[in-house]
Amino acid sequence: MTKHKDNKTEEQILEAAQKIFQAKGMDGARMQEIADKASINKAMLHYYYRSKQLLFEAVFRKAFALLAPQLNAILNDDSSLEDKIKNFTHNYISFIIKHPYLPNFIIQELNRNPKFIEKIKNNVAFPSIDKFKLQVQKEVKNGTIVSISAEQLFINILSLNIFPFVASPLIKAFANVDDRTYKTLLEARKKEVSDFIINAIKK
Amino acid sequence: MTKHKDNKTEEQILEAAQKIFQAKGMDGARMQEIADKASINKAMLHYYYRSKQLLFEAVFRKAFALLAPQLNAILNDDSSLEDKIKNFTHNYISFIIKHPYLPNFIIQELNRNPKFIEKIKNNVAFPSIDKFKLQVQKEVKNGTIVSISAEQLFINILSLNIFPFVASPLIKAFANVDDRTYKTLLEARKKEVSDFIINAIKK
DNA sequence: ATTTAGTTTAACCGTTTGGTTAACAAATGT
DNA sequence: ACATTTGTTAACCAAACGGTTAAACTAAAT
Missing domain, CATH: 1.10.10.60 (Homeodomain-like)
Structure with a gap:
């Protein structure tokens, strides 16, 4: 344009x-x-x-460009694994509280059209898991953490951080909490989640 | 009808x-x-x-009625916390592999119209967290698990089990795995996830 | 044999949709 | 000063949409 x-x-x-x-x-x-x-x-x-399609793609690209750097923090940062998990969890949850529609939007529209991600890959700085993989393998080998694949750990980290925002109406209903209480729960997760993950992987 | x-x-x-x-x-x-x-x-x-709306509601109710009993397994079962987590994770992931569209459908449409869950609450057997809450509080008090609220643990369990299905296109792209590899990863999670959770909460 | 109630179809309807057009206004360049 | 490009508007359009209608079909009940 x-x-x-x-x-x-x-x-x-x-x-x-x-x-x-x-x-x-x-x-x-x-x-x-x-x-x-x-x-x-x-x-x-x-x-x-x-067209509507092109306007939508512009919006999607912008949203994705906002989200991607956040993930780079955990995939391509130089700090230790434990620090990474702590920082990422804290920062990411703070970030999403400010942009609550973002993850659901991206996930939903990607499910609607999975091929769409190929287009994005060429347009936005796209994080790679390679460095993170080496780091996890090294820590497993050294015996500092339990045996786990980098992919599974990565999935777990994303799940624990993102899902509570994506599925909030469902969780609110099942856990029987109102909006205010749920916000408090999310706020607490900035610390809770990293404790949970670190506990899960450290020997 | x-x-x-x-x-x-x-x-x-x-x-x-x-x-x-x-x-x-x-x-x-x-x-x-x-x-x-x-x-x-x-x-x-x-x-x-x-009408389209009523047809949709019939579909939604049916889908929800399929999902709800699965959650009852973790919320209102009599077995120990560790057994519950093991069984639920294994059974739930098996269940979703058979119905891959289900969680995303429910989450998405609930986000579109959060009030909708009130309608459902009256129509379908709706799980309650109360019993699970008592169980977690007891185990925390006994010192068998680390200090964690039942709500946070519940959110973590749901996140780790459901999110990989909801966000599969996104995760596939970031973790750089193809469809076949991803299926293998999900299959492995039947055991990996419960190990992860139990490790995270046991003292 | 005829009624009756439930089922199915093709044709139709008003509205909404994404998108276009042509005329007009405001800058911009010469 | 004029001409050309860029920005903006109201009116319009064909297609697609959810939904309706009235008539035809089916099969069991009387």
Whole structure:
């Protein structure tokens, strides 16, 4: 979209689209609603982004670009495994509390169209697990942690950090807690989760 | 729908609707597509279920009724905490491997409309955390496990078991594994996850 | 044999949808 | 000063959507 000189309207659109898409998903979102939220004419959406699909992809890319660096913190940082887990958990949960729609949006739309991630891989700095893998293997070999594959540990870390945000209505209902209590629980998880993980892997 | 004598068509519709709704969600699903998959006329959908919303609710209720008893296994079973975690993890992952769309469907549609769970609470046997809570508190008091709230432990168990299915496209991409390898990883989690949890909480 | 109630179909309907058009306004360049 | 490009608007469009209708079909009950 480099041909446009004035990017004020373009950004207004992207912000509005972000809110609508993240709340209602690709299928549930309406172009008119996005236009209304951006306080502009519907034709402008197509003037700047050509189609709903392309507008959606712009929103998705932006969201993904926000999330990816967070994961780099655990995959490609130089600190010790224990420090990584502590820092990541604390920072990541703080981050998601500020952007609660983000993980669910990305997960949902990726499930809707799994091939989409290939497009993203070429556009955004994409974290790699390689370094993390070496680190875990080394610690297992040294006997500092129990025998576990880097992939399983990685899945566990992500699960414990992300799932409570993705499935909040379900968990709230089962655990029988109200919104305020749930927020307190999430806040406590900044510490609880890293303790839990470190306990699980240390010998 | 008790007025109908022949329930063959009705079930065909529900099955087709289940597949379409679980793959595309409420907003992405089309009544025509459901009719096609059920090999019947579109008017029949309305004859048996009146509206898209009611058909969707029937599908959702059925899915939820399938999932809820699984959770009862961990919340209201009489066995020891360690046995519970082992059994639940093993059985639940086996269950979801057979119904891979289920958790994501429920989570997604509950996020779309959080009030919906109130409707469900009255219709389906709804698990309660009370008994599990007492059990955890007792074990903490006895010193057999580390100090942890039942809610946090419950969240952790659900996260580790469900998230890998909900976020599979994302995890596959980050962990850089193909479909076959990922299936193997999930299969291994039947044991890995319970070891991980038990390690995390035992003193 | 005829009624009756349940089932199925094709055709139809009003609305909403993403997207387009053509005219107009505001900058920008010459 | 004029011409050209860029930004914005209201009106419009065809297609797709969920839902309805009225008539036809089926089979058991009278």
